[in-house]
Amino acid sequence: MAATPLTDIRNIGPATAAALAEAGIADAETLRALGADAAYARLLEAGTRPHFIGYCALVMGLQGRPWNDCRGEEKAWLRAHFDALVAEAKEKGPSTLARALDEIGVRIGR
Template identity: 60%
Template sequence: MTRPVSSIPNLGPATEAAFAKAGIHSAEEIEAMGADAAYERLLQAGTPPHFIGYYVIVMGLQGRPWNDCRGEEKARLRVRFDAIKARVAARPARAATDARFEAAMDVIGLRPAR
């Protein structure tokens, strides 16, 4: 049985809906991908970039409260966030379409479970 995205600390229904739009439907998928890859998928699916949204995911995967991110750790995460944004921005506009297509394939079961 899979756990919902909202079972990850700090993530609620709005984040769960955004992940579903990106083709990610379980906490296990996010845990397997890691925060950076999962957040990149969100951006590819059209979620606007927001630094707090990114580090909320990072903290949640560590089982920490979102506001526990401070100082040097926060500065390091900002560098990672900026790199993710740059990668997504450098891709052709097709990236969002590809993410939606992949999500549709997951829903109708045309790809093996990951």
């Protein structure tokens, strides 16, 4: 069976798909299996700058919802969850590969 492109998931465009691929998530099946939190943690580990709307877009997209669909209590919960993911990623620091790529200056857009 052929892998489904990441861009087949709602809210995921070419730039997000490229960042996900750089983080080792090459297809929609892998992203769905990981879930939003684990996938976003991988993005952060790979050096993607934290962005709350990007996190919301990923969560909502995996639910088949538009990126701007969360409001009120759900948005507050997602914000608290996002902040916890970012704090955990800062404690861990970038992956060994990300640090090595930074050292030789080959990571694009970082």
